[in-house]
Amino acid sequence: MDILARYFPDLTDHQKRHFAQLETEFRSWNERLNLVARTDVDNLAERHFLHSLGIAKVVQFPAGSSVLDVGTGGGLPGLPLAILFPEVKFHLVDSIGKKIRAVQEMAHTLGLHNLTAEQTRAEQVRAKYDYVVSRAVARLATFHPWIAHRYKSQGDATTGLYYLKGGDLTEEIEESGLIAHVHNLSDYFQEEFFETKKVVFVPTTSDGR
Numbered sequence: 001m002d003i004l005a006r007y008f009p010d011l012t013d014h015q016k017r018h019f020a021q022l023e024t025e026f027r028s029w030n031e032r033l034n035l036v037a038r039t040d041v042d043n044l045a046e047r048h049f050l051h052s053l054g055i056a057k058v059v060q061f062p063a064g065s066s067v068l069d070v071g072t073g074g075g076l077p078g079l080p081l082a083i084l085f086p087e088v089k090f091h092l093v094d095s096i097g098k099k100i101r102a103v104q105e106m107a108h109t110l111g112l113h114n115l116t117a118e119q120t121r122a123e124q125v126r127a128k129y130d131y132v133v134s135r136a137v138a139r140l141a142t143f144h145p146w147i148a149h150r151y152k153s154q155g156d157a158t159t160g161l162y163y164l165k166g167g168d169l170t171e172e173i174e175e176s177g178l179i180a181h182v183h184n185l186s187d188y189f190q191e192e193f194f195e196t197k198k199v200v201f202v203p204t205t206s207d208g209r
């Protein structure tokens with residue numbers, strides 16, 4: 001967990017304890033459900049928790065705002081972000097019920113009161129949010145129509161989608177026809193894993209509404 005404290009030096013002892021607990025819980029659920037590749041389980045802090053927190057290097061969610069995590073699987077990036085931003089409300093959705101139950105159990109064990117999780121398809125979400133986050137779910141051209149109308153109307157320059165992606169995204173962004181800003185996580189994190197990792201920001205207004 002030292003790696004999280006190194007890149008987020010303002011973490012409180014309470015948050016550090018939460019991350020340590022999350023690691024224990026996540027490992028235990030992973031043995032049953034394969035939430036992330038087994039080969040990655042020794043690198044949970046770097047490849048999953050810190051990767052999720054990469055979004056926080058690009059945007060600071062204000063207190064009182066709301067965030068939807070689409071296709072959260074075992075709670076990534078939503079669970080680590082909910083620990084980092086205790087004053088922000090997170091709603092995590094996935095179409096697979098057993099993953100959502102694992103997320104609910106982990107949130108309950110940690111006593112995270114700012115996070116809810118629901119089994120539903122992204123296309124069926126009806127509430128509205130300030131922000132959407134996601135990792136590894138679908139190409140932007142497929143994904144964006146699911147969430148394009150899930151934003152509250154009073155957005156600002158920071159509201160929109162923050163999508164964790166890897167590799168060369170030129171073609172994928174072009175195919176989507178969206179205005180997208182690409183942030184390199186290698187600008188923030190030194191580990192080799194982040195060399196090709198990005199946060200793609202698609203503002204709420206990027207489809208011309």
Ligand SMILES: C[S@@+](CC[C@H](N)C(=O)[O-])C[C@H]1O[C@@H](n2cnc3c(N)ncnc32)[C@H](O)[C@@H]1O
Nearest residue numbers: 071072073076094095096120121122135136137
């Ligand atoms: C590769 S996993 C990524 C999980 C997690 N975001 C992570 O990074 O570890 C993709 C997840 O997206 C979910 N998913 C795919 N399409 C979806 C949809 N239309 N609505 C809700 N969940 C969806 C799948 O059930 C799966 O759990």
